Amino acid sequence: MSETVVLDYELKSSIERVWHALTDSTTLSRWMLFKSNDFKPVVGHAFQFSEAPGWAGVVDCEVIEVEKPHRLSYTWVSGAESNMQHSTVVTWTLTEAEGGVTQLHLEQSGFRSEAKQEIGGAKYGWMSMLDQLKNLLPSE
Amino acid sequence: MRDVYSAVADPTRRRLLGLLADADELPLHEMTARFRVGRTAVSKHLAILKEAGLVIDRKAGRETLYHLNAAPLREIQEWVSFYDRFWTERIGHLKDLLEEENV
Numbered sequence: 558m559s560e561t562v563v564l565d566y567e568l569k570s571s572i573e574r575v576w577h578a579l580t581d582s583t584t585l586s587r588w589m590l591f592k593s594n595d596f597k598p599v600v601g602h603a604f605q606f607s608e609a610p611g612w613a614g615v616v617d618c619e620v621i622e623v624e625k626p627h628r629l630s631y632t633w634v635s636g637a638e639s640n641m642q643h644s645t646v647v648t649w650t651l652t653e654a655e656g657g658v659t660q661l662h663l664e665q666s667g668f669r670s671e672a673k674q675e676i677g678g679a680k681y682g683w684m685s686m687l688d689q690l691k692n693l694l695p696s697e
Numbered sequence: 698m699r700d701v702y703s704a705v706a707d708p709t710r711r712r713l714l715g716l717l718a719d720a721d722e723l724p725l726h727e728m729t730a731r732f733r734v735g736r737t738a739v740s741k742h743l744a745i746l747k748e749a750g751l752v753i754d755r756k757a758g759r760e761t762l763y764h765l766n767a768a769p770l771r772e773i774q775e776w777v778s779f780y781d782r783f784w785t786e787r788i789g790h791l792k793d794l795l796e797e798e799n800v
Contacts, residue, residue: 562780564788569796575795587794588787588790
């Protein structure tokens with residue numbers, strides 16, 4: 558489904574190191590765009606990613622799943638202060654592979670439209686988008 | 698608010714959107730004429746599209762005219778491609794960090 562961002566990577570690091578990089582607040586701030594975060598790998602913990610160049614506002618998150626060192630999931634709500642708010646779920650899945658390699662799978666899902674009533678919205682690109690959607694959606 | 702994607706998951710509704718994309722505005726009877734299903738069924742599909750914000754209607758005398766509003770879909774598409782780039786860059790940094798040093 559196209560409302561989900563899916564990415565797969567192979568990292569030449571042990572699963573423990575990858576897990577640490579995803580769950581240690583200091584390390585997170587080194588590879589995430591956001592300079593600041595108060596993440597803790599505890600289910601129910603509410604935290605924020607903040608201070609990113611070019612990013613208006615903060616990202617509000619809440620940890621929903623922690624299964625060390627295989628699965629981490631949190632909500633991702635951005636744009637709460639503007640009319641561009643979107644609420645999604647980010648899920649990281651780690652799998653140990655041969656030769657000290659870790660497979661990293663990322664999914665961000667739940668993109669919804671607020672369906673603002675923009676009367677007379679341009680139809681530019683609409684049909685090609687519909688065609689793409691047909692390919693992505695399960696066929697009936 | 699109905700989910701835009703479940704709204705377009707149905708083939709009849711996708712055809713309706715296709716019809717509306719080719720026309721500025723259409724009344725119900727013109728759309729019904731192009732489907733084998735009846736007026737009530739087409740009307741129900743339009744109501745679902747309306748709930749998802751993909752179709753907007755207005756009264757014109759005794760008729761109701763429908764037109765397309767593609768903005769909700771475009772908005773989602775934009776977010777998805779934005780985050781695709783965002784995470785690709787982030788994971789690139791993560792990879793560099795892990796391969797360069799012990800963290």
